[in-house]
Amino acid sequence: MKFIDQASIFLKAGDGGHGCIAFTREMHRPKGGPCGGDGGNGGSIVLKVDKQLSTLQDVSYKRHYKAPRGMHGQGSNKRGKSGNDLILNVPPGTIISNVETEEIIGELLIEGEQLVVCKGGNGGFGNARFKTHSNSAPDFANDGEKGEEKNIKLELKILADVGLVGFPNAGKSTFISKVSSARPKIGDYPFTTLIPNLGIVKYSEYKSFVMADIPGLISGASDGKGLGNQFLKHIERTxxxxxxxxxxxxxxKEYLTLINELKKHNNDLINKPSLLILTKSDISTEKKNNIPKDIDHIIISSITNHNIKLSVHKISRLLN
Ligand SMILES: Nc1nc2c(ncn2[C@@H]2O[C@H](COP(=O)(O)OP(=O)(O)OP(=O)(O)O)[C@@H](O)[C@H]2O)c(=O)[nH]1
Ligand SMILES: [Mg+2]
Structure with a gap:
């Protein structure tokens, strides 16, 4: 996917405080019981959506973020104070991934939504916790756990206005590369597109819309066939x-299959205004009679440019 904004930051959650080893000392009980308190928990690092933000500028201002550690336990069964969580605000549409493993940690979309990205370490148990019948004076305690640390990448996803839906090889990526400056990979084999691409389509001097090209769907996508329907969530908000x-x-047949897969993913999807684009007119001259009647259609060729302008015009009309 193409992003307008991204940032890499290093996060370190707070370590847990160590448990304490201590014994009660009273005038008449020179060797009292164990009374070492537990260490406090380290603060976690939490990302939270703030819809006032529209870029990652604020969060990328610093490269390193550290949450405070938990205090160590103390005698008299006093628990160490826990470190406060560190909350970093991000704009809606932020995708968080691990820089090393490239694994997606999560997506934050809705106002107030939160994600614990680095968990603070738990505090260690003090020796009071280890008192048993056979050992009434344990002289050991746990160390606090280390807080998690991660290099993360934040990417801001632009929300698309238009979602392209079709079988693999239908010509979706070719079309988006014709009408926008997006340059996705194009191939004469299925599943050329593995991740969604976004393109900005200019349709007059000052006006544009954002189009998303998602990987092809096949029958059974909603049950995980092909690349599955994992990408349909990107068009939920178009x-x-x-x-x-x-x-x-x-x-x-293909149209009904696509409708069916969309429905199975989320029934609301099929209520969006829609247009049917029939591609590759340059290789078929025969008159078609099995075109669905319940949807407006246009026949194009991305090779000869046949109706490309008109299709952009129709899309912009539908959007407005
Ligand atoms: N003749 C002709 N071929 C086209 C046209 N549009 C796309 N193609 C070809 O069709 C093949 C598939 O095009 P893509 O744009 O990669 O198709 P896609 O829908 O993005 O496919 P996936 O990414 O696999 O879902 C490529 O070989 C393109 O060159 C067209 O208008 N006419
Ligand atoms: Mg493609």
């Missing part, structure tokens, strides 16, 4: 959907 179907294929 305003309109554009179905793309290769004109040489069984149009009605």
């Amino acid at each position: 305003k309109i959907l554009v179905f793309m179907i290769d004109i040489t294929k069984n149009i009605k």
